[in-house]
Amino acid sequence: MQLPPLQAAKLIKRYKRFLTDIELPHGEVITIHCANTGAMTGCGEKEDIVWYSDSGSTTRKYPHSWEITQLKNGQLVCINTxxxxxxxxxxxxxxxxxxxxxxxxxxxxxxxxxxxxxxxxxxxxxxxxxxxxxxxxxxxxxxxxxxxxxxxxxxxxxxxxxxxxxxxxxxxxxxxxxxxxxxxxxxxxxxxxxxxxxxxxxxxxxxxxxxxxxxxxxxxxxxxxxxxxxxxxxxxxx
Incomplete structure (x- = not known):
């Protein structure tokens, strides 16, 4: 399965189940969509790397989506259910x-x-x-x-x-x-x-x-x- 083009950022926090704040490489903080309503146990802690996609939509409130977490041990997990x-x-x-x-x-x-x-x-x-x-x-x-x-x-x-x-x-x-x-x-x-x-x-x-x-x-x-x-x-x- 091909993944969409991904960009890297640093995880700050996930909240309200669907929302995640990330820090971009140049320091800007943005909110992206999280397509996972589960507990996500072990799928992302503060400062883990978030790989996110950009829908390019001009109408979506949150056009970016969290796709993958790169854990501190280097392992990858796709969190987009x-x-x-x-x-x-x-x-x-x-x-x-x-x-x-x-x-x-x-x-x-x-x-x-x-x-x-x-x-x-x-x-x-x-x-x-x-x-x-x-x-x-x-x-x-x-x-x-x-x-x-x-x-x-x-x-x-x-x-x-x-x-x-x-x-x-x-x-x-x-x-x-x-x-x-x-x-x-x-x-x-x-x-x-x-x-x-x-x-x-x-x-x-x-x-x-x-x-x-x-x-x-x-x-x-x-x-x-x-x-x-x-x-x-x-x-x-x-």
């Missing part, structure tokens, strides 16, 4: 997710289920069961372990129930944890954050719902992040 589905869509098109590579048709944002949900991707292929794929972003990393979630997610719990219902109807159902952080080499559910999500995931996978976690890698050109792609499945630890 809109990018996760773009990342997975490209990986599906390129057959990079081996467990799903046999499907040829990719339908995004399809309504389904009994709890007013939309599946991120419905995959279809001749002679294959329909496959419902729910995407979750890995942005929380501790000790080289990628984790999800970073806050209690009742929405995520609902998605697991919906996926199980699809599995019981004879379809494939998959939750795909996509790496938006390049600092992990294995994955686990953050049960200390949301024990109910952990319990539900174990329950639904025992009944046939599939779960995979994939690492993410950034391309860098002249010190600037230019692209993000999924690379390989990582080991799952309890």
């Amino acid at each position: 809109h990018r996760s589905n773009q990342l997975v869509f490209e990986a599906l098109q390129n057959k990079q997710i081996k467990e799903l590579a046999e499907y040829d048709q990719i339908l995004p944002e399809v309504k389904y289920g009994e709890e007013n949900s939309r599946i991120d991707f419905l995959l279809k292929g001749e002679g294959l069961p329909d496959c419902y794929v729910e995407v979750k972003s890995i942005t929380l990393v501790k000790n080289n372990i990628g984790m999800f979630p970073d806050a209690v997610t009742t929405r995520g719990q609902k998605h697991l129930r919906e996926l199980l219902a699809m599995k019981k109807q004879g379809h494939r159902a998959v939750v795909l944890f996509a790496g938006l952080h390049n600092g992990f080499d294995c994955f686990k559910i953050a049960d200390y954050v949301d024990p109910e999500y952990d319990r539900l995931l174990k329950e639904v996978t025992a009944q046939g719902v599939e779960a995979y976690a994939y690492a993410g890698e950034f391309d860098i050109s002249q010190g600037i992040p230019t692209a993000l792609r999924l690379t390989h499945a990582v080991n799952w630890i309890e």
Whole structure:
């Protein structure tokens, strides 16, 4: 997935969920949009480097958007949650997710289920069961372990129930944890954050719902992040 042209600044603070103040290299402070409503645990502390894009819009109140944080240890994390589905869509098109590579048709944002949900991707292929794929972003990393979630997610719990219902109807159902952080080499559910999500995931996978976690890698050109792609499945630890 190609990233938009990015510029660097220094993080001052994030507030009101959607707003972030940054300091530009020449000292000017501006406010940019933050397209992430989550806890963003470990995704940016004061004076971390913020890589931001410029929409060029003359009508948006905040035309710049926070895309990536470069942490003090040099690791990168994409905090723009809109990018996760773009990342997975490209990986599906390129057959990079081996467990799903046999499907040829990719339908995004399809309504389904009994709890007013939309599946991120419905995959279809001749002679294959329909496959419902729910995407979750890995942005929380501790000790080289990628984790999800970073806050209690009742929405995520609902998605697991919906996926199980699809599995019981004879379809494939998959939750795909996509790496938006390049600092992990294995994955686990953050049960200390949301024990109910952990319990539900174990329950639904025992009944046939599939779960995979994939690492993410950034391309860098002249010190600037230019692209993000999924690379390989990582080991799952309890």
